Amino acid sequence: MSANSEIAEIFDRMAKMLELTGANRFRVNAHAKAARVIREQTTDVTTLDKKELTKLDGIGDGTADKILEFAANGDIDEHDELTSKVPEGVLEILELPGVGPKTAKLMWEEKGITDIAGLMRAIADDALLDLKGLGKKSVEKIERAIEFQAKDQGRTPIGRAMPLAERLVEAMRGVTGVERVAYAGSLRRGQETIGDIDILCVAKDRESAREAFTSMPGVNEVLASGETKSSVRIEQGSRLIQADLRLVEEDHWGAALMYFTGSKDHNVRLREIAIKKGLTLNEYGLFEDDGTHDTPPQSRGVHPVASMTESSIFEALDRAFVVPELRQDLGETQEGWEAPDLIELDDIKAELHAHTRASDGSMTIEELAQRAKGRGFHTICVTDHSKSSTIANGLDEDRLRAHIDAVREANQNMKGITILAGSEVDILSDGSLDYDDDLLAALDIVVASPHAALTQGPKEANARLLRAIEHSLVHIIGHPSGRLIASREGFELDINTLGAAAKEHAVALEVNANPKRLDLRDSHVRAALAQGAMIAIDCDVHRPNHYDFLRYGVLTARRGGLTKERCVNAWSQAELGAWLTSKR
């Protein structure tokens, strides 16, 4: 774990323990915010001095001192003190959906419940019912939450959530009286994992919309069903995903979409900006508000300044429109911020990383190329695995030479697309490549990727990747960190150094679009771009449907601020060819 994640985790824990010991809620929030800010940094915060630390938004004197304390001692006194006061199991109880700090504290202090096992015993003994505010229904809800959490696999990868969300949107569109439907939330922002799916809906007949949603095929449990919000758990494969339906009015669609798209921090920023302008922003719109009323403006019949569209709200706040992917509270709400012209799915004209049956793909060279042509690409690169990837049936030197010939022949025979001969060459653990330079020079394109020894420490791993970037015959570093979302952590990248080296050597760093990888991730893209590096977005195609991964790669790259000028897959055939041959 990187130092930043470790410190962020400590601050998250401190925030929770402060809450449980009854600390001032603003102090709690400050700790939670510090955790978010630290987690987002691409520079190791333990290398910063106090002045640099306090420049970060949300990090003041106190937090800076604690970070310095961690850098010096490897721990933080305040964290140790809190840990000695709050039993570990109470923090686990706090993780249960529906159980907040007040309830966890109450059960701990009044009943001595300090872990899930104790909580289950107390429920079995009916020992919770005499607690203030806890009735039969609440206890049943906690019981179900324990069961749910036991099966919970955490956040859902975007590759699973997106198809489900699209199915829900499509189904709601078919309901009589439904006029408008869209998904919002972290899914619309293109995050790599999704907590729950938020669906916004305008319906003439709210009751039937609600009914249709809560009785959708796959619905396992209805968590809530009110006037404007319904919440269900729905099956997607072996998983249960929470989905919320929000019924809104057409005339505040934009405000609602903005509100439910988030991110939370981005929204809080916008509300603060609104207040400074004598306005108030909520999911019903942007209103004039002098702050003297007890009831919200929409319930007093006040007409909003803006509410129909998101762009009208940004405009009324004197801010540039921010696409959902960039609503991350990373400066995009500042006055004078300029919106980058981000890469779009249709800008991608080449797939530079694809496998055939020669290694571990399912298609022939021709099938692979035919699919690429069907998507309107001008170039497809055949990059089968190299010899060390034995599990993937990697090609030895003789097989690769024959494969190059086969690619050249296919290229002769197929019209309308250029097929290039390449290889996804293993970066061996010391940073050397899996073929000698003569053979590499015979290839049109070299994608160099780490496949084995993925548990190397940061020093070795970054030296390994750096050596590959510096290799004069390498074009792209494939899935640089080697992570698999939720199952393998991968390398802790020194992305600033790697990005700068990639720029110097005209190497592109890949965003592998496979939703299990998304590697580089969004924050890496942002940092690599800041260093001047080029980015490749590749599907790492093994099967026909893998071309559909492209959208996830593009979303991730957009979150990192990628424009098409810096994306090699969006270049014209001439530009791409010039770059590839410049390294031969």
Added chain:
DNA sequence: GCCGTTTTCGGCCCGACTGTTTTCAGTCG
């Protein structure tokens, strides 16, 4: 604990749903 076009004190985003309340507290997003 953080922050400043209300700047070193006094604020700190806003609303819906549920359950246990008889007017509201807790949780969530």
